[in-house]
C-alpha cells in the first residue's frame with residue numbers, strides 16, 4: 001500500500017502517473033483527503049485503484065457510525081478507526097459501513113498503537129503500564145470482539161496478533177523502512193523483507209517511495225527484495 005501523503009491532488013497525480021501498472025493499494029490519508037476531498041477518492045475508484053481511506057475515526061459511536069456510512073458510500077475498499085474509541089465505537093463503525101453498502105462493505109480495521117509511539121511514550125505520556133506488545137494485542141482483541149476485520153500495528157507485533165486472533169484476522173503494517181532509509185518519526189520499524197517474514201497481510205509504505213527522486217524505481221527495488 002502506497003501512502004499518498006501529499007498536500008495536493010496534482011502531486012498525488014504525478015505519483016500515480018509514475019507508478020502506473022504496478023498493482024498496489026493507494027492509501028489516502030488526512031493530508032490529501034482534507035485538500036482534495038471525496039471527489040479525488042471517487043476518481044481513484046473510477047480509475048480502478050484499490051483504495052484504503054485512512055482517516056482514523058475516533059469519536060462517539062453515533063458520529064463514527066455516520067462517518068463510516070459516508071466513507072463507505074465513496075466505494076473505498078478499506079478504512080480505519082482508532083481502537084482507543086472502544087468496542088461500542090468500533091461496532092458503530094461496522095454498522096455504518098453495512099448500512100451504506102449495498103453489497104460488500106469495505107474492510108474495517110482499527111489502529112492499535114501508532115507506529116510513532118515507543119515504549120517510553122506508552123508508559124510516561126499515555127500512562128499505560130503494559131508493554132507495547134500487550135497493549136497492541138489487547139486492542140486487537142477488542143477490535144475482534146467488535147467484529148472488525150483486522151488492525152493496524154507495527155510489524156513487530158504481527159506474530160503475537162496472529163497468535164491471539166488467528167491467521168484470517170488482518171494485519172496492516174506501516175513502519176516499513178528499507179535498510180538505509182531514514183526512520184523519521186517512525187519508532188517501531190522493520191525492513192520490507194523482515195515484515196514479510198512476520199506474515200503480515202499488507203505493508204503501508206510512504207516516504208521510502210514518495211520522497212525518493214525516482215519513486216517507481218524505489219518501489220520496484222522494494223518489490224525485488226520481497227520476491
Ligand SMILES: O=C(O)c1cc(=O)[nH]c(=O)n1[C@@H]1O[C@H](COP(=O)(O)O)[C@@H](O)[C@H]1O
Nearest residue numbers: 003029054113114115152174204205206207
Ligand atoms: O493508519 C495508518 O495508516 C498508520 C498507522 C500508524 O500507526 N502509523 C502510520 O505510519 N500510519 C500511516 O502509514 C503511513 C506511513 O508513511 P511513511 O512513514 O512515510 O512510510 C502514513 O501515511 C501514516 O499516516
